[in-house]
Amino acid sequence: MSNLGIQVRQAVPSIDPVVADYAVGYINHIEHSTTDSVLSQQLNIEEEINFISDLLRNAGGDNSKIDKLSESLIAKLDEEYKSNQSKLELTGDTSKRLLDINLLKNHASKRNINSSLALLGVTKDIEHTGRHVESRVDKKKLEKAEKKIAAKVAKRANAFVKYEASKLIDAKNEEENYDEFFLKINPIEFGSGAGKSKDIFIDTFDLYVGAGQRILSDAQLQLSYGHRYGLVGQNGIGKSTLLRALSRRELNVPKHITILHVEQEITGSEISAIQSVLDADVWRKQLLLEEKQHRERIEEIEKLRTEFDEDSLEVKKLDNERDDLEVHLQEIEEKLFEMESDKAESRAASILFGLGFTKESQQNPTNSFSGGWRMRLSLARALFCKPDLLLLDEPSNMLDVPSITFLANYLQTYPSTVLVVSHDRAFLNEVATDIIHQHSERLDYYRSQNFDSFYATKEERYKNQMREYENQMAYRAHLQAFIDKFRYNAAKSSEAQSRIKKLEKLPILAPPEEDKAITFKFPDPENLSPPILQLQDVSFGYNPKDLLLDHVDLDIQMDSRIAIVGANGCGKTTLLKLLMERLSPLGGSVAKNGRLRIGYFAQHHVDSMDLNTSAVDWLSKAYPGKSDEEYRRHLGAFGITGSLGLQKMQLLSGGQKSRVAFASLCLNNPHILIMDEPSNHLDTAGLEALSDALKNFKGGVLMVSHDVNVIDQVCNEIWVSERGSVKRFDGTIYDYKKYILAAADASGVVKKH
Structure with missing residues (x-):
């Protein structure tokens, strides 16, 4: 059937x-x-x-x-x-x-x-969600072996016989649902973890990614409970792979330590946003279900007892069952009390509100939200669960400044261990108690340091290591010179032999690793007479009855350095599209100099790229008229050097694709740079190069960004988009963050953990 x-x-x-x-x-x-x-x-x-x-x-x-x-x-x-x-x-x-x-x-x-x-041989209780019994065959190894066999068969049969490979290779690899995966990684244990240390120490392990590429060698992972670690390193070094290995217990994390990893957006359904957050705590969900079932069964037993004599065997069996149920029910209630289950709904609502969900939108089904908002839901679910080890991978990429401010404030009092991958310097300064630097297949620890102090210490370490290396090289050269001069001199031969022994005993030092310097350069445009670019009394809305922007005035000059901030969905990107004349205002006008050239960096710039071509080919098609060597030289100004410009762009990292996009927007020599979230995907070196390039640019800059450090470095005007208006904020980006926290504190959001 x-x-x-x-x-x-x-x-x-x-x-x-x-x-x-x-x-x-x-x-x-x-x-x-x-x-x-x-x-x-x-x-x-x-x-x-x-x-x-x-x-x-x-x-x-x-x-x-x-x-x-x-x-x-x-x-x-x-x-x-x-x-x-x-x-x-x-x-x-x-x-x-x-x-x-x-x-x-x-x-x-x-x-x-x-x-x-x-x-029938079935041992699982039908009332509990079971796990899929999957084949233990390593499908990758099986597929590799099957290909070899198929090649031999084809060779023997002159390729006329088709080899039928194992059906396991073609079998659909269904992902475990959230509940199954959560319980697999974090099984419920009653009391077994009490009193046990929640520190994590994993000694001397190697970690690989892809086809045998090693990213860590003889590494040690040490995470002290209650500390918040910032994991930093260049793009492509393997930080996300390390988080993924921890989240799946591929590394030996003690079983009593609960783990949760915010990795991908949740799948949309008809479940409301707040209910999806409540359901994320599978322990609570499962315990509440068992509590209900136990109570119902106890009531059922009480009714059944009346049908038998008090001294009958049936009553004794029912009493024994009831006693067992009551013992387990007490354990469940203690566990729920420990988890503060009664406060769950208010805590979930508080977290969602802090991440930008209004009270109304919290009741909307999850399938009504876009991908970015679903990522926020994933983050809210993780914060709500309060795991012993919380793993966050670039959380600021999905958040606006108000939400990042809330998250940073929330994590500062988070009671358990946090390991976060981020390149957001301001965020790490607020959140991190320790920094782990991943590089050269190892992990270096900077205890009790935020990002700024880590960076200063790392520079000092580098200088000391370089000084030690140079001193040893000079000492080696001095010894070698003496040896070369007096090796065959009878009077000095004993001294030469002594120096040979000293030279042999010296430890061999490798030159200290230096971070690759990256520089961006935006070409200087010719001057234009004002007005350059203006919005005059502009109103816009996709529905005329529900205006997103109402009577907005904005003036951009050749020396402007403007950052537009505000919650997601308040019209920041729409404002940029109006300036670019990709949208037409319902009211008011857009005025600009007739000779004005604009360079536009879109938040989703990858969508406009042909990833099957190289960066050089893509630029030559978009801006023809130069030689390949000129395009390669231009890309080199944005860190795309060597063969990177000639390989398919789908092989580039997210940060490298962003650099190609920066290179492309400069080819028309713009007077004004309009940028939507330019800091996403860039590592620390890339962010510093971008900030320096924008500061040195001779034209105007208007950016929508969530990166507080980049805004602070580059911009001298903060404009806030909220409730249909776009107005200049009197103060710095840090003053704006204080304003957000004060508003959140007044509403009671920040303090409700």
Whole structure:
């Protein structure tokens, strides 16, 4: 019967896979029995399907959906039964046997259905979400081996015979759902972790990525509980790979330490935003379910006791079961109390509000949010769960300045361990208590330091190492000179031999590694007479009745350094598109100098790139008229050097693609640079190069950015977009952050953890 498995899972979405397979197999067996001369005589289709219906109801299915499925199955099986009866002949074949219906009838209760399943070799309780039993075969190794065999077969058979590889290779690799993965990584344990240290120490491990590329060698990971670590390093060094290995316990993290990794956006569904955050704490969700089931069963036992004599064996069994349930119920209640389960909803609402979700939008289904907002939901879910080890990968890339301010403030009092990958200097200064520098296949620790102090210490370390290296090289040269001069001099030979021994005993020092210097350069434009670019009383909205921008005035000059900040969705990117005349205002006008050239950096600049071509080819098509050597030289001014400009752009990292985009917007020698989130994906060296280049640029700069450090370095005007207006803020970007925190504090958001 086609799509039967799908129909069962639609009726019971939370069904244990073992039970689902059993139900499907049983129904298929009934269908097959309609074609068997002996078994069909014993068959009562309605009775069989009613048994399956009871099984599905006990697995947590919806009654209306199960009734609908049952009616459909009975109708189809009756039709097949009648059709097959005319074709059947008595064969006396008794090799096929249905399960003993009487046995199954005697096990109609939930507990007895579980017992029946146990007789079938099924040991999982149908009320708990099970895990998919997956093949333990390494599919990558299998595929590699199968390719070799296929090549040999093809060679022997002159390529006329097609080798049929293992079906495991083509099998769909279904991802575990969130609940399954959470419980697999963080199984519920009652009391076993009490008193155990939550420090993490992993000694001498190697870590690989891709086809055997090593990113860490003989490394040590040391994370003290309650510390907040900033993991820094160049793009492509393997920071995200390290986080992923920790999140999957591929590294030996003690099992009593809970882990959660914010890695990808949640899948949209009809569940509300706040409910998705509440459901993220699978422990709480599971414990509340078990608490409800235990209470219901205890009530059921109390009713059953009245049907038997007080001294009967049945009452003793029921009392024993009740005692066990009450003991476990107490453990559950203690665990829920420890988790502050009663405060969960207010805490979830507070976190969502801090990340930009209004009280109204918290009730919206998750599938109504865009990808960026779903990433915020993933972050909210992680903060709500309060794992012992929270792993964050570039969290500021998905947030605006108000949300980053809230997150930084929230993490400052976070009670557990945080390991965050970020290139946002201001964010790390506020959040990090320690810095881990990943480079040269090792991890260097900078204890009790934020990013600024780490950077200063790293520079000082480099200078000391260079000084030590240079001193040793000079001493080696001095010894070698003496040896070369007096090696064969009889009077000085003993002294020469002494110096040879000294030279041999000297430790061999490698020159200290120096970070690659990166510089950007935006070409200087010719001067223009004002007005350069102006918005005059501009109003705009995608719906005229709901204006996004209302009566906005903005003037950009050749010496402007303007940052536009505000919550996501308040119209910042729309404002840039109006300036670029990609949108037309509903009211007011856009005035600009007739000779004005604008360089525009879009937040999603990758969408406009042909990633199957090289950076040189892409630039030559977008801005023809130069030689390949000129394009390569121009790319080199933005850190795309050597062969990087000639390989396909899909092989470049996110930061390298951003550099190509910076290079492209300069080829028309712009007077004004308009940039939407230019700091995303750039590492520390790239951010410093961008800040220096924008400061030295002779034209005007208008940027939408969440990177507080870049704004502070480059811009001298802060304009705030909120509630339809865009107005200049009287103060620095740090004053704006204080303003945000004061507003959040007044609403009670910041202090509610």
